[in-house]
Amino acid sequence: MRVAIAGGGLAGLSCAKYLVDAGHTPIVLESRDVLGGLVAAWKDEDGDWYETGLHAFFGAYPNMLQLMGELNILDRLQWKEHALIFNQPEKPETYSYFKVPDIPAPFNVILSILNNNDMLTWEQKIRFALGLWPGVLRGQKYVEDMDKYSLHEWLQRQGIGERVSSDIFIAASKALTFINPDEVSATIILTALNKFLQERYGSKIAFLDGSPTERLCQPIVDHIVANGGEVHLKKPLKQILLNDDNTVNGFLIRGLDGAPDEVITADRYVSAMSVDVMKVLMPEPWKAMPFFQKLEGLEGVPVINLHLWFDRKLTDIDQLLFSRSDLLSVYADMSITCKAYEDPDRSMLEFVLAPAKDWIDKSDEEIIAATMKELERLFPQHLTGDDPAKLRKYKVVKTPRSVYTASPGRQAYRPDQETPIANFYLSGSYTMQQYLGSMEGAVLSGKLTAQAITNAPVSTPPEPKRLVASSN
Numbered sequence: 479m480r481v482a483i484a485g486g487g488l489a490g491l492s493c494a495k496y497l498v499d500a501g502h503t504p505i506v507l508e509s510r511d512v513l514g515g516l517v518a519a520w521k522d523e524d525g526d527w528y529e530t531g532l533h534a535f536f537g538a539y540p541n542m543l544q545l546m547g548e549l550n551i552l553d554r555l556q557w558k559e560h561a562l563i564f565n566q567p568e569k570p571e572t573y574s575y576f577k578v579p580d581i582p583a584p585f586n587v588i589l590s591i592l593n594n595n596d597m598l599t600w601e602q603k604i605r606f607a608l609g610l611w612p613g614v615l616r617g618q619k620y621v622e623d624m625d626k627y628s629l630h631e632w633l634q635r636q637g638i639g640e641r642v643s644s645d646i647f648i649a650a651s652k653a654l655t656f657i658n659p660d661e662v663s664a665t666i667i668l669t670a671l672n673k674f675l676q677e678r679y680g681s682k683i684a685f686l687d688g689s690p691t692e693r694l695c696q697p698i699v700d701h702i703v704a705n706g707g708e709v710h711l712k713k714p715l716k717q718i719l720l721n722d723d724n725t726v727n728g729f730l731i732r733g734l735d736g737a738p739d740e741v742i743t744a745d746r747y748v749s750a751m752s753v754d755v756m757k758v759l760m761p762e763p764w765k766a767m768p769f770f771q772k773l774e775g776l777e778g779v780p781v782i783n784l785h786l787w788f789d790r791k792l793t794d795i796d797q798l799l800f801s802r803s804d805l806l807s808v809y810a811d812m813s814i815t816c817k818a819y820e821d822p823d824r825s826m827l828e829f830v831l832a833p834a835k836d837w838i839d840k841s842d843e844e845i846i847a848a849t850m851k852e853l854e855r856l857f858p859q860h861l862t863g864d865d866p867a868k869l870r871k872y873k874v875v876k877t878p879r880s881v882y883t884a885s886p887g888r889q890a891y892r893p894d895q896e897t898p899i900a901n902f903y904l905s906g907s908y909t910m911q912q913y914l915g916s917m918e919g920a921v922l923s924g925k926l927t928a929q930a931i932t933n934a935p936v937s938t939p940p941e942p943k944r945l946v947a948s949s950n
Protein backbone atom coordinates (compact mmCIF):
# COMPACT_ATOMS: atom_id res chain seq x y z
CA MET A 479 0.00 0.00 0.00
CA ARG A 480 1.07 3.55 -0.68
CA VAL A 481 0.82 5.66 2.49
CA ALA A 482 1.18 9.47 2.49
CA ILE A 483 2.50 10.78 5.82
CA ALA A 484 2.42 14.54 6.56
CA GLY A 485 5.19 15.38 9.05
CA GLY A 486 8.81 14.25 9.22
CA GLY A 487 9.30 14.34 13.00
CA LEU A 488 10.15 11.17 14.90
CA ALA A 489 6.54 9.94 14.77
CA GLY A 490 6.26 10.32 10.99
CA LEU A 491 9.68 8.78 10.40
CA SER A 492 9.03 5.88 12.77
CA CYS A 493 5.66 5.26 11.11
CA ALA A 494 7.33 5.19 7.68
CA LYS A 495 10.11 2.91 8.95
CA TYR A 496 7.66 0.31 10.26
CA LEU A 497 5.51 0.61 7.13
CA VAL A 498 8.42 -0.19 4.79
CA ASP A 499 9.34 -3.07 7.08
CA ALA A 500 5.81 -4.40 6.57
CA GLY A 501 6.16 -4.15 2.79
CA HIS A 502 4.30 -0.87 2.23
CA THR A 503 5.42 2.29 0.41
CA PRO A 504 5.39 5.34 2.70
CA ILE A 505 5.82 8.86 1.32
CA VAL A 506 6.86 11.28 4.06
CA LEU A 507 5.99 14.93 3.35
CA GLU A 508 7.78 17.33 5.69
CA SER A 509 6.96 21.04 5.50
CA ARG A 510 10.35 22.39 6.51
CA ASP A 511 13.79 22.01 4.94
CA VAL A 512 15.00 20.01 7.96
CA LEU A 513 13.98 16.65 9.37
CA GLY A 514 13.05 15.87 12.94
CA GLY A 515 10.39 18.40 14.02
CA LEU A 516 11.05 18.97 17.72
CA VAL A 517 14.42 17.20 17.49
CA ALA A 518 15.55 19.25 14.47
CA ALA A 519 19.03 20.82 14.61
CA TRP A 520 21.04 23.21 12.46
CA LYS A 521 24.66 24.25 12.00
CA ASP A 522 25.57 27.90 12.56
CA GLU A 523 28.02 29.93 10.48
CA ASP A 524 30.96 28.48 12.48
CA GLY A 525 29.83 24.91 11.97
CA ASP A 526 28.50 24.58 15.57
CA TRP A 527 25.24 22.71 16.07
CA TYR A 528 22.18 24.19 17.75
CA GLU A 529 18.96 22.34 18.45
CA THR A 530 15.23 22.70 19.01
CA GLY A 531 15.66 20.92 22.33
CA LEU A 532 18.22 19.46 24.68
CA HIS A 533 17.36 15.78 24.37
CA ALA A 534 18.04 13.06 26.93
CA PHE A 535 17.36 9.38 26.24
CA PHE A 536 16.41 7.00 29.04
CA GLY A 537 16.94 3.31 29.68
CA ALA A 538 13.14 3.07 29.94
CA TYR A 539 12.74 3.90 26.22
CA PRO A 540 12.20 0.38 24.83
CA ASN A 541 10.78 1.46 21.47
CA MET A 542 13.51 4.01 20.78
CA LEU A 543 16.18 1.48 21.76
CA GLN A 544 14.55 -1.17 19.58
CA LEU A 545 14.38 1.24 16.62
CA MET A 546 18.02 2.24 17.03
CA GLY A 547 18.97 -1.43 17.41
CA GLU A 548 17.15 -2.30 14.19
CA LEU A 549 19.05 0.49 12.42
CA ASN A 550 22.32 -0.68 13.95
CA ILE A 551 23.01 2.70 15.55
CA LEU A 552 22.72 1.86 19.26
CA ASP A 553 26.41 2.71 19.68
CA ARG A 554 25.48 6.35 19.01
CA LEU A 555 24.02 6.61 22.51
CA GLN A 556 26.53 7.83 25.07
CA TRP A 557 25.33 6.37 28.40
CA LYS A 558 26.14 8.38 31.52
CA GLU A 559 26.67 7.46 35.17
CA HIS A 560 23.39 6.16 36.62
CA ALA A 561 22.50 9.22 38.70
CA LEU A 562 20.21 12.24 38.79
CA ILE A 563 22.16 15.40 39.59
CA PHE A 564 20.71 18.63 40.98
CA ASN A 565 22.32 22.05 41.37
CA GLN A 566 22.20 23.40 44.91
CA PRO A 567 21.33 27.09 44.50
CA GLU A 568 21.93 27.68 48.22
CA LYS A 569 25.48 26.25 47.85
CA PRO A 570 26.52 27.45 44.37
CA GLU A 571 28.77 25.22 42.28
CA THR A 572 27.96 22.19 44.43
CA TYR A 573 25.70 19.36 43.30
CA SER A 574 23.37 16.93 44.99
CA TYR A 575 23.48 13.39 43.57
CA PHE A 576 20.83 10.68 43.55
CA LYS A 577 23.23 7.87 42.66
CA VAL A 578 21.34 4.77 41.56
CA PRO A 579 23.20 1.61 42.66
CA ASP A 580 23.44 -1.36 40.30
CA ILE A 581 20.89 -3.53 42.09
CA PRO A 582 17.39 -4.62 40.96
CA ALA A 583 14.55 -2.09 40.64
CA PRO A 584 12.79 -0.60 42.55
CA PHE A 585 15.37 -0.98 45.35
CA ASN A 586 18.02 0.86 43.32
CA VAL A 587 15.89 4.02 43.04
CA ILE A 588 14.67 3.78 46.63
CA LEU A 589 18.26 3.43 47.87
CA SER A 590 19.26 6.44 45.77
CA ILE A 591 16.58 8.46 47.61
CA LEU A 592 17.57 7.13 51.03
CA ASN A 593 21.27 7.83 50.38
CA ASN A 594 20.71 11.48 49.43
CA ASN A 595 21.45 13.64 52.45
CA ASP A 596 21.65 17.07 50.82
CA MET A 597 18.10 17.62 49.73
CA LEU A 598 15.97 15.48 52.05
CA THR A 599 15.60 14.87 55.79
CA TRP A 600 14.92 11.30 56.92
CA GLU A 601 11.26 12.06 57.48
CA GLN A 602 10.98 13.49 53.96
CA LYS A 603 12.82 10.51 52.47
CA ILE A 604 10.48 8.04 54.14
CA ARG A 605 7.35 10.00 53.15
CA PHE A 606 8.71 10.33 49.60
CA ALA A 607 9.50 6.62 49.29
CA LEU A 608 6.11 5.62 50.81
CA GLY A 609 4.25 8.11 48.66
CA LEU A 610 5.60 6.45 45.54
CA TRP A 611 4.37 2.96 46.48
CA PRO A 612 0.76 3.22 45.22
CA GLY A 613 2.08 3.91 41.72
CA VAL A 614 4.38 0.88 41.87
CA LEU A 615 1.91 -1.51 43.50
CA ARG A 616 -1.31 -0.50 41.77
CA GLY A 617 0.19 -0.05 38.33
CA GLN A 618 -0.84 1.97 35.29
CA LYS A 619 -4.59 1.98 36.12
CA TYR A 620 -3.89 3.91 39.34
CA VAL A 621 -1.49 6.18 37.48
CA GLU A 622 -4.14 6.96 34.82
CA ASP A 623 -6.79 7.64 37.50
CA MET A 624 -4.51 10.31 39.00
CA ASP A 625 -4.91 12.42 35.84
CA LYS A 626 -7.67 14.31 37.66
CA TYR A 627 -5.10 15.78 40.07
CA SER A 628 -2.26 18.17 39.49
CA LEU A 629 1.07 16.85 40.70
CA HIS A 630 0.96 19.39 43.51
CA GLU A 631 -2.47 18.12 44.65
CA TRP A 632 -1.31 14.50 44.46
CA LEU A 633 1.78 15.22 46.55
CA GLN A 634 -0.39 16.83 49.19
CA ARG A 635 -2.75 13.84 49.23
CA GLN A 636 0.24 11.53 49.73
CA GLY A 637 1.53 13.65 52.61
CA ILE A 638 4.76 14.36 50.76
CA GLY A 639 6.07 17.64 52.17
CA GLU A 640 6.47 20.99 50.44
CA ARG A 641 10.27 20.70 50.39
CA VAL A 642 10.22 17.53 48.28
CA SER A 643 7.63 19.15 46.08
CA SER A 644 9.61 22.31 45.61
CA ASP A 645 13.07 20.75 45.42
CA ILE A 646 12.58 17.64 43.37
CA PHE A 647 9.23 17.77 41.68
CA ILE A 648 9.47 21.31 40.30
CA ALA A 649 12.67 20.17 38.62
CA ALA A 650 11.11 16.92 37.36
CA SER A 651 7.93 18.61 36.21
CA LYS A 652 9.76 21.37 34.34
CA ALA A 653 12.13 18.84 32.77
CA LEU A 654 9.44 16.44 31.57
CA THR A 655 6.64 18.79 30.61
CA PHE A 656 7.97 22.38 30.64
CA ILE A 657 5.35 23.42 33.25
CA ASN A 658 5.23 23.58 37.07
CA PRO A 659 3.80 20.96 39.51
CA ASP A 660 0.63 22.96 40.17
CA GLU A 661 -0.14 22.91 36.42
CA VAL A 662 0.97 19.39 35.46
CA SER A 663 -1.13 16.22 35.68
CA ALA A 664 0.04 13.80 38.38
CA THR A 665 -0.23 11.03 35.77
CA ILE A 666 2.75 12.37 33.86
CA ILE A 667 5.27 12.31 36.67
CA LEU A 668 3.87 9.05 38.09
CA THR A 669 4.19 7.40 34.67
CA ALA A 670 7.83 8.44 34.44
CA LEU A 671 8.52 7.35 38.02
CA ASN A 672 6.79 4.04 37.41
CA LYS A 673 9.02 3.30 34.44
CA PHE A 674 12.06 4.27 36.50
CA LEU A 675 10.95 2.17 39.46
CA GLN A 676 10.15 -0.91 37.41
CA GLU A 677 13.28 -1.19 35.31
CA ARG A 678 16.80 -1.53 36.65
CA TYR A 679 18.28 0.89 34.12
CA GLY A 680 15.05 2.81 33.47
CA SER A 681 16.38 6.12 34.82
CA LYS A 682 19.82 5.77 33.25
CA ILE A 683 20.40 8.70 30.88
CA ALA A 684 22.13 8.77 27.51
CA PHE A 685 22.94 11.55 25.07
CA LEU A 686 23.16 11.08 21.34
CA ASP A 687 26.73 11.44 20.05
CA GLY A 688 25.77 14.25 17.63
CA SER A 689 22.81 16.17 16.26
CA PRO A 690 19.49 14.24 16.19
CA THR A 691 18.96 15.32 12.60
CA GLU A 692 22.17 13.69 11.38
CA ARG A 693 22.66 10.89 13.88
CA LEU A 694 19.08 9.71 14.44
CA CYS A 695 16.72 10.98 11.73
CA GLN A 696 19.02 10.46 8.75
CA PRO A 697 19.55 6.71 9.36
CA ILE A 698 15.77 6.28 9.59
CA VAL A 699 15.40 8.09 6.26
CA ASP A 700 18.17 5.97 4.70
CA HIS A 701 16.34 2.83 5.80
CA ILE A 702 13.01 4.08 4.45
CA VAL A 703 14.48 5.06 1.07
CA ALA A 704 16.60 1.89 0.76
CA ASN A 705 13.41 -0.12 1.14
CA GLY A 706 11.35 1.72 -1.45
CA GLY A 707 9.82 4.57 0.58
CA GLU A 708 10.21 8.30 -0.04
CA VAL A 709 11.02 11.24 2.22
CA HIS A 710 10.51 14.77 0.86
CA LEU A 711 11.43 18.06 2.53
CA LYS A 712 9.68 21.39 1.83
CA LYS A 713 6.35 19.70 1.11
CA PRO A 714 3.84 21.42 3.44
CA LEU A 715 0.39 19.91 3.63
CA LYS A 716 -2.02 22.73 2.74
CA GLN A 717 -5.33 20.91 2.71
CA ILE A 718 -6.74 17.46 3.30
CA LEU A 719 -8.97 16.77 0.27
CA LEU A 720 -12.06 14.66 0.86
CA ASN A 721 -14.26 12.26 -1.07
CA ASP A 722 -18.06 12.57 -0.81
CA ASP A 723 -18.07 10.03 2.04
CA ASN A 724 -15.54 12.15 4.00
CA THR A 725 -12.66 9.74 3.47
CA VAL A 726 -9.43 11.30 2.23
CA ASN A 727 -9.06 11.78 -1.50
CA GLY A 728 -5.60 13.36 -1.44
CA PHE A 729 -3.12 15.64 0.32
CA LEU A 730 -2.88 19.07 -1.32
CA ILE A 731 0.75 20.16 -0.96
CA ARG A 732 1.61 23.85 -1.12
CA GLY A 733 4.07 24.65 -3.90
CA LEU A 734 7.07 26.55 -2.55
CA ASP A 735 9.53 28.86 -4.33
CA GLY A 736 7.09 29.58 -7.16
CA ALA A 737 6.19 25.92 -7.78
CA PRO A 738 2.47 25.13 -8.22
CA ASP A 739 0.49 23.27 -5.57
CA GLU A 740 0.29 19.53 -6.14
CA VAL A 741 -1.94 16.70 -5.00
CA ILE A 742 -0.45 13.54 -3.56
CA THR A 743 -2.72 10.53 -3.52
CA ALA A 744 -2.27 7.28 -1.67
CA ASP A 745 -4.14 4.28 -0.29
CA ARG A 746 -3.85 5.52 3.31
CA TYR A 747 -3.06 8.91 4.82
CA VAL A 748 -1.37 9.83 8.10
CA SER A 749 -1.06 13.14 9.94
CA ALA A 750 2.20 13.03 11.89
CA MET A 751 2.02 16.80 12.38
CA SER A 752 1.64 18.41 15.80
CA VAL A 753 -1.86 18.53 17.24
CA ASP A 754 -1.92 22.32 16.78
CA VAL A 755 -1.32 22.07 13.01
CA MET A 756 -3.77 19.17 12.69
CA LYS A 757 -6.49 21.30 14.30
CA VAL A 758 -5.85 24.11 11.79
CA LEU A 759 -5.94 21.73 8.80
CA MET A 760 -8.97 19.78 10.03
CA PRO A 761 -11.47 19.41 7.14
CA GLU A 762 -14.78 21.12 7.90
CA PRO A 763 -16.96 17.94 7.82
CA TRP A 764 -14.70 16.21 10.41
CA LYS A 765 -15.11 19.03 12.94
CA ALA A 766 -18.53 17.74 13.98
CA MET A 767 -17.16 14.28 14.86
CA PRO A 768 -16.58 13.69 18.61
CA PHE A 769 -13.26 11.95 17.88
CA PHE A 770 -11.81 15.05 16.20
CA GLN A 771 -13.57 17.49 18.56
CA LYS A 772 -11.47 16.01 21.36
CA LEU A 773 -8.35 17.50 19.78
CA GLU A 774 -9.65 20.91 20.90
CA GLY A 775 -8.66 19.86 24.43
CA LEU A 776 -4.98 19.64 23.46
CA GLU A 777 -2.54 22.45 22.81
CA GLY A 778 1.23 22.67 22.47
CA VAL A 779 3.22 24.18 25.33
CA PRO A 780 5.79 26.96 24.74
CA VAL A 781 9.44 26.17 25.44
CA ILE A 782 12.80 27.77 24.66
CA ASN A 783 16.14 26.07 24.08
CA LEU A 784 19.29 28.07 24.79
CA HIS A 785 22.89 27.54 23.70
CA LEU A 786 25.66 29.51 25.36
CA TRP A 787 29.25 29.18 24.16
CA PHE A 788 31.81 30.33 26.78
CA ASP A 789 35.52 31.02 26.49
CA ARG A 790 36.39 28.43 29.15
CA LYS A 791 35.02 25.43 31.03
CA LEU A 792 32.30 26.12 33.62
CA THR A 793 31.81 22.52 34.74
CA ASP A 794 33.37 19.10 34.23
CA ILE A 795 30.16 17.11 34.76
CA ASP A 796 29.34 14.64 31.99
CA GLN A 797 25.60 14.36 32.67
CA LEU A 798 22.19 16.03 32.47
CA LEU A 799 21.77 18.51 35.33
CA PHE A 800 18.63 19.83 37.01
CA SER A 801 19.33 23.54 37.52
CA ARG A 802 16.61 24.12 40.16
CA SER A 803 16.46 27.70 38.97
CA ASP A 804 13.19 29.60 38.45
CA LEU A 805 13.96 30.46 34.86
CA LEU A 806 15.81 27.39 33.68
CA SER A 807 15.09 23.69 33.72
CA VAL A 808 17.57 20.98 32.76
CA TYR A 809 20.92 21.66 31.13
CA ALA A 810 24.13 19.99 30.06
CA ASP A 811 27.59 21.02 29.06
CA MET A 812 27.36 19.64 25.55
CA SER A 813 31.09 20.17 25.03
CA ILE A 814 31.46 17.21 27.43
CA THR A 815 28.30 15.12 27.06
CA CYS A 816 28.11 14.92 23.26
CA LYS A 817 30.99 13.67 21.11
CA ALA A 818 30.26 15.79 18.02
CA TYR A 819 30.01 18.98 20.12
CA GLU A 820 33.21 18.23 22.04
CA ASP A 821 35.55 21.05 23.06
CA PRO A 822 38.29 20.25 25.60
CA ASP A 823 38.78 23.88 26.66
CA ARG A 824 35.44 25.69 26.43
CA SER A 825 31.89 24.99 27.62
CA MET A 826 28.79 25.00 25.49
CA LEU A 827 25.91 24.98 27.92
CA GLU A 828 22.56 23.97 26.48
CA PHE A 829 19.56 24.89 28.65
CA VAL A 830 15.84 24.36 28.46
CA LEU A 831 14.02 27.52 29.58
CA ALA A 832 10.69 26.51 31.13
CA PRO A 833 7.97 27.45 31.85
CA ALA A 834 8.40 29.75 28.86
CA LYS A 835 4.97 31.39 28.48
CA ASP A 836 6.20 34.73 29.87
CA TRP A 837 9.38 34.61 27.78
CA ILE A 838 8.35 33.32 24.38
CA ASP A 839 7.58 36.83 23.04
CA LYS A 840 10.66 38.47 24.53
CA SER A 841 13.73 39.30 22.45
CA ASP A 842 16.73 36.97 22.37
CA GLU A 843 18.77 39.69 24.09
CA GLU A 844 16.33 39.94 27.02
CA ILE A 845 16.26 36.17 27.39
CA ILE A 846 20.04 35.88 27.37
CA ALA A 847 20.45 38.78 29.84
CA ALA A 848 18.06 37.07 32.29
CA THR A 849 19.80 33.73 31.76
CA MET A 850 23.22 35.21 32.46
CA LYS A 851 21.89 36.70 35.71
CA GLU A 852 20.65 33.26 36.71
CA LEU A 853 23.96 31.69 35.74
CA GLU A 854 25.85 34.14 37.92
CA ARG A 855 23.96 32.62 40.83
CA LEU A 856 24.67 29.04 39.67
CA PHE A 857 28.33 29.59 38.71
CA PRO A 858 29.52 32.62 40.76
CA GLN A 859 33.13 31.47 40.79
CA HIS A 860 33.23 31.46 37.01
CA LEU A 861 30.95 34.34 36.11
CA THR A 862 31.68 37.03 38.72
CA GLY A 863 34.91 38.50 40.12
CA ASP A 864 37.96 39.96 38.34
CA ASP A 865 38.19 37.60 35.41
CA PRO A 866 34.72 36.23 34.63
CA ALA A 867 34.18 33.73 31.82
CA LYS A 868 33.05 35.45 28.64
CA LEU A 869 30.01 34.50 26.63
CA ARG A 870 31.42 34.03 23.11
CA LYS A 871 28.07 33.62 21.34
CA TYR A 872 24.56 32.29 21.87
CA LYS A 873 21.57 30.87 20.02
CA VAL A 874 17.97 31.00 21.21
CA VAL A 875 15.49 28.56 19.66
CA LYS A 876 11.87 29.32 20.55
CA THR A 877 9.06 26.80 20.08
CA PRO A 878 5.75 28.54 20.85
CA ARG A 879 3.85 25.22 20.63
CA SER A 880 5.88 22.11 21.37
CA VAL A 881 4.58 18.89 22.97
CA TYR A 882 0.97 18.95 24.22
CA THR A 883 0.41 20.77 27.51
CA ALA A 884 0.13 17.94 30.03
CA SER A 885 -2.32 19.59 32.43
CA PRO A 886 -4.79 17.51 34.52
CA GLY A 887 -7.53 15.79 32.53
CA ARG A 888 -5.67 15.75 29.20
CA GLN A 889 -5.47 11.95 28.96
CA ALA A 890 -9.15 11.86 27.97
CA TYR A 891 -8.44 14.12 24.98
CA ARG A 892 -5.49 12.20 23.56
CA PRO A 893 -6.71 10.43 20.43
CA ASP A 894 -6.07 6.91 19.26
CA GLN A 895 -3.93 6.44 16.14
CA GLU A 896 -6.96 5.00 14.32
CA THR A 897 -9.65 7.56 13.46
CA PRO A 898 -13.29 7.20 12.37
CA ILE A 899 -12.09 7.97 8.83
CA ALA A 900 -11.26 4.61 7.27
CA ASN A 901 -8.19 5.72 5.30
CA PHE A 902 -6.85 8.36 7.72
CA TYR A 903 -4.62 7.90 10.81
CA LEU A 904 -2.92 10.07 13.40
CA SER A 905 0.61 9.80 14.72
CA GLY A 906 2.57 11.94 17.14
CA SER A 907 3.65 11.95 20.73
CA TYR A 908 0.35 13.65 21.66
CA THR A 909 -1.65 10.61 20.48
CA MET A 910 -2.50 7.95 23.05
CA GLN A 911 0.46 5.80 24.03
CA GLN A 912 2.14 5.13 27.35
CA TYR A 913 5.13 7.43 26.98
CA LEU A 914 3.71 10.94 27.05
CA GLY A 915 5.16 13.80 25.01
CA SER A 916 8.63 12.37 24.47
CA MET A 917 10.85 10.95 21.75
CA GLU A 918 9.90 7.49 22.99
CA GLY A 919 6.23 8.46 22.74
CA ALA A 920 6.71 9.75 19.19
CA VAL A 921 8.51 6.57 18.06
CA LEU A 922 5.90 4.35 19.74
CA SER A 923 3.01 6.31 18.21
CA GLY A 924 4.54 5.91 14.75
CA LYS A 925 4.91 2.20 15.29
CA LEU A 926 1.30 1.89 16.52
CA THR A 927 0.05 3.80 13.46
CA ALA A 928 2.02 1.52 11.14
CA GLN A 929 0.57 -1.53 12.93
CA ALA A 930 -2.97 -0.15 12.69
CA ILE A 931 -2.54 0.44 8.94
CA THR A 932 -1.00 -2.97 8.37
CA ASN A 933 -3.67 -4.77 10.38
CA ALA A 934 -6.70 -2.90 8.99
CA PRO A 935 -9.03 -4.79 6.65
CA VAL A 936 -7.89 -4.06 3.10
CA SER A 937 -11.32 -3.38 1.64
CA THR A 938 -12.47 -0.52 3.91
CA PRO A 939 -11.53 2.67 2.06
CA PRO A 940 -12.46 3.31 -1.54
CA GLU A 941 -9.54 3.17 -3.96
CA PRO A 942 -8.39 6.76 -4.44
CA LYS A 943 -7.99 8.24 -7.86
CA ARG A 944 -4.29 9.00 -8.36
CA LEU A 945 -3.98 12.61 -9.49
CA VAL A 946 -0.37 13.73 -9.37
CA ALA A 947 2.57 12.02 -7.72
CA SER A 948 5.51 13.88 -6.22
CA SER A 949 8.85 13.07 -7.78
CA ASN A 950 11.95 14.43 -6.10
Ligand SMILES: Cc1cc2nc3c(=O)[nH]c(=O)nc-3n(C[C@H](O)[C@H](O)[C@H](O)COP(=O)(O)OP(=O)(O)OC[C@H]3O[C@@H](n4cnc5c(N)ncnc54)[C@H](O)[C@@H]3O)c2cc1C
Pocket residue numbers: 484485486487488489490507508509510513514515516517530531532533534535713714715716750751752755781782783830877880881905906907908915916917918919920
Ligand atom coordinates in the same frame (compact mmCIF):
# COMPACT_ATOMS: atom_id res chain seq x y z
C1 LIG B 1 13.01 21.84 24.23
C2 LIG B 1 12.59 20.40 24.11
C3 LIG B 1 13.24 19.44 24.88
C4 LIG B 1 12.83 18.10 24.80
N1 LIG B 1 13.51 17.18 25.57
C5 LIG B 1 13.19 15.88 25.44
C6 LIG B 1 13.96 14.89 26.10
O1 LIG B 1 14.95 15.20 26.78
N2 LIG B 1 13.60 13.58 25.95
C7 LIG B 1 12.52 13.22 25.18
O2 LIG B 1 12.25 12.01 25.08
N3 LIG B 1 11.76 14.13 24.55
C8 LIG B 1 12.07 15.45 24.66
N4 LIG B 1 11.33 16.39 23.98
C9 LIG B 1 10.08 15.98 23.32
C10 LIG B 1 10.31 15.34 21.95
O3 LIG B 1 11.18 16.13 21.18
C11 LIG B 1 8.96 15.24 21.22
O4 LIG B 1 8.02 14.57 22.02
C12 LIG B 1 9.05 14.48 19.91
O5 LIG B 1 10.19 14.84 19.16
C13 LIG B 1 7.77 14.78 19.11
O6 LIG B 1 7.82 14.13 17.85
P1 LIG B 1 6.54 14.14 16.90
O7 LIG B 1 6.96 13.49 15.65
O8 LIG B 1 5.38 13.61 17.65
O9 LIG B 1 6.17 15.68 16.64
P2 LIG B 1 7.02 16.83 15.93
O10 LIG B 1 8.45 16.68 16.25
O11 LIG B 1 6.34 18.11 16.31
O12 LIG B 1 6.84 16.56 14.37
C14 LIG B 1 5.82 17.12 13.59
C15 LIG B 1 6.37 17.37 12.20
O13 LIG B 1 5.34 17.83 11.35
C16 LIG B 1 5.86 18.85 10.53
N5 LIG B 1 4.76 19.66 10.00
C17 LIG B 1 4.07 20.65 10.62
N6 LIG B 1 3.16 21.17 9.79
C18 LIG B 1 3.24 20.48 8.64
C19 LIG B 1 2.56 20.54 7.39
N7 LIG B 1 1.58 21.44 7.18
N8 LIG B 1 2.91 19.67 6.41
C20 LIG B 1 3.89 18.76 6.59
N9 LIG B 1 4.59 18.67 7.75
C21 LIG B 1 4.26 19.52 8.76
C22 LIG B 1 6.79 19.61 11.46
O14 LIG B 1 7.70 20.44 10.76
C23 LIG B 1 7.46 18.45 12.19
O15 LIG B 1 8.59 18.00 11.50
C24 LIG B 1 11.73 17.73 23.99
C25 LIG B 1 11.11 18.69 23.19
C26 LIG B 1 11.53 20.01 23.24
C27 LIG B 1 10.86 21.02 22.37
